Amino acid sequence: MTPAAEGAGATKRTTRGLVTRERIVAAAAQLMFERGVAGTSTPDVRDAAGVSSSQIYHYFADKSALTRAVIEFQTARILTGQRVLLSRLDSFAALRDWRDAIVQIEHDLDCRGGCPLGSLTSELAEHDPAARTALAEGFTLWTDAIRDGLQDMLDRGVLRDDADPHRLSLATMAALQGGLLLAQAQRSTAALEAGLDAMIERIAFHAVAL
């Protein structure tokens, strides 16, 4: 009778149920961000979400399913949270604003935690194939958002034809992820700033002469 909790089981859910489910996911996401997946126990999530133990297993088949929900949650969070910046990532001013916003966030966090998706990657990629796939998908969506802005710049003639938006967006995402990882290790945004700046300058190399 346990609702499939995830699959096409199509168990009827009330609004209240969905809200509770979301509260569990949000709490788990926060804890996993702060302490990692292995460092987050279901009792921890239970307390943080303010629910009873049974509710967690009512909505999720097991911890692995909860973790996958967290990945989707973080992906959505990044894409909507950066929507304003990402949707208009189509000028050098916008790129620099985006860079500044990320550096500012990291600074405000005292360089703790790295990237919500990046941290999960190294912990899950090798022993949870479903999680790895979900993470890969999240990175792809994120990278594509950057690519679209660059494509826009190319279409509008801001960038020359020799610019490859897809490749540039991949490189930018690499610099971002690595910058966040190094920020976490070194408690400094120096590498993050250097990486993002270098990529923006690299993109500027393709700009049509003023």
Place this chain on the structure above:
Amino acid sequence: MTPAAEGAGATKRTTRGLVTRERIVAAAAQLMFERGVAGTSTPDVRDAAGVSSSQIYHYFADKSALTRAVIEFQTARILTGQRVLLSRLDSFAALRDWRDAIVQIEHDLDCRGGCPLGSLTSELAEHDPAARTALAEGFTLWTDAIRDGLQDMLDRGVLRDDADPHRLSLATMAALQGGLLLAQAQRSTAALEAGLDAMIERIAFHAVAL
């Protein structure tokens, strides 16, 4: 009576003892690379190293101390393993060889595991300050090796004076780390290649005109 196992306890160690200690660290490093720190139990390490349980706690105060030894092991491994490439990272040909070697390694590993230091970072940074410091130090040594090559190019007039070796090396390390992380998630070296290529091109921007 337990030897401090790490500190300035200055317990006399025989050659055989050091060899065994190293065998434990190497086995732990391999397992932690494959399964993560949390996914590696001391019984796992015991079996992989072919020693008795007591020996692990004979050489290391606890799992945390062993983990720190693993970080030092991996740092040394990277620096000596890439010594040939890193020590002469002072020309564009050398930079490209270095890039190719890294991509090749990742390809041979089927994009599994990411960076030995990077993986440890997101897992340990937030709840093991000593580990975080050791990781930061490892990244600094690695980045400095890159910086030295660039400084060489600058000193020899291959790069123009407006090149900032330190900043460029930081950006390169960010692209490398992010590229490896994305490779792990997406099982593709595309982002790694794009990131490193972009950085090499970025450095080439500072090259004196031919």
Place this chain on the structure above:
DNA sequence: GGTAAACTGGATAGTCAAATCCAGTTTTGG
């Protein structure tokens, strides 16, 4: 108003890992 879902709260089983301890054996280095 009644059915189904949401929810509490705690008991519980089973597993596994960290770390300590010990009694005895082998190896080594001066």
Place this chain on the structure above:
DNA sequence: CCAAAACTGGATTTGACTATCCAGTTTACC
């Protein structure tokens, strides 16, 4: 040769976590 270190192999304590189950209560919705 002999003392210290290296090492075996396993027993053991302690604790935490995953996951299940249940008996009963509250809330939502047609």
